[in-house]
Amino acid sequence: MIFNFHIIYRQYIRQLAKQWGLGAIAYKLYYAPKSFLEKISRQGSINIAIDYLSRLQMEAAADKLPTVAVQTSALSLDIYFLSGRKFWYQTCFCAYSMQQHTNLILRPIIYDDSSLDQQYQKKIKRIFPHAEIILLSEVEERLEQYLPQSKFPYLRERRLNYPNLKKLTDIHIGSQGWKLVLDSDMLFFHPPDLLIEWLKSPQQPCHMVDVETSYGYSQSLMSSLAQAEIPERLNVGICGLKSENIDWEKLEYWCKKMIEQQGTHYYQEQALIAMLMSSQPCTVAPATDYVVLPNQAEVIQPKVVLHHYVSESKSWYFRYGWKHIISSM
Structure with missing residues (x-):
């Protein structure tokens, strides 16, 4: 798969600008390039691209989650x-x-x-x-x-x-x-x-x-x-x-x-x-059942009650985690 990093970069920067509410000029001149380059240094451009596309896929899948049927009289x-x-x-x-x-x-x-x-x-x-x-x-x-x-x-x-x-x-x-x-x-x-x-x-x-x-x-x-x-x-x-x-x-x-x-x-x-x-x-x-920062193997094949996806585990969250919820419906 070939990723258009230029497009992904622009979309990523645009999203961060909205989230942070920073002035366009200051953001373009300093914060956006600095933040993005630091992230590339940590994760690598291919991994960033995969995570970005996986996140978009997860967001699209949320639009297709079935409506939860609830009886109005139910506790x-x-x-x-x-x-x-x-x-x-x-x-x-x-x-x-x-x-x-x-x-x-x-x-x-x-x-x-x-x-x-x-x-x-x-x-x-x-x-x-x-x-x-x-x-x-x-x-x-x-x-x-x-x-x-x-x-x-x-x-x-x-x-x-x-x-x-x-x-x-x-x-x-x-x-x-x-x-x-x-x-x-x-x-x-x-x-x-x-x-x-x-x-x-x-x-x-x-x-x-x-x-x-x-x-x-x-x-x-x-x-x-x-x-x-x-x-x-x-x-x-x-x-x-x-x-x-x-x-x-x-x-x-x-x-x-x-x-x-x-x-x-x-x-x-x-x-x-x-x-x-x-x-x-x-x-x-208990940490044995409610896991913060699950590793890749655990996210691919969950065994515990809950995952809390912080730090590096967010990659596995976007690539694998949410798909289990879809497959179990």
Whole structure:
């Protein structure tokens, strides 16, 4: 197969420009070439091209997922996502794969990450007619009421410039009850009994286990702020929290001190949640069944309950992972 790298490069750059919302001139002159060349150096141009085309194939396949038939009177269990233009199809595959492995009705509640345009809302609702979509306008009203800029400047700034934090702020602010928030880049291959039982009767926070401790901040700083021992290897691809138990003033203080002392970091959301969970018992999805960073062999022939496709495993996700969901329909 011969790849037109010039076309793929232009499409890749155009997509990144939209995602990052950067000025066209600055992006073309610096950020886009730098980012793309670094990625080529890590992965190689042929692998980038294969992954790109595989991702397009996955997105097209999401448009053909069958509609989930739901009785309106049936009891449902809610699962929560933050999603948008870049992730809508991954969200659908994750929720669909989980639904495949339970007789209970799972209702996706999907929060707009600011890019969930109407066309993507329609795609989601075609697959999940019972899904609830929370638009950005509704979230912003809650933020103004419960997390005003004047009182929470650090959380509000990080939310705008660090979208991962929206999985915490947007989904939980001004809300009540337990919520299981799932990352979109995950797939289920066997019944997730532990998560189903948690959804039926949540009693304590829930998380999964990372391949290594990835918080971006020192254990000493995190422990001193939280006044507790910080659990190692906590991963928030699966994250169950009770909304009204979140102390937003404490989170604002932590966020401020972390940035003042050690700067900002990509894993700050994971660090903050590890601190929130540090002082209480948790339901932990075992790493033997809920796997972060599955290897190629495992993705080609899944044996575990769930894969969370981070880092290099995204290649296997786009090339092989989602195809199992199609073949098992």
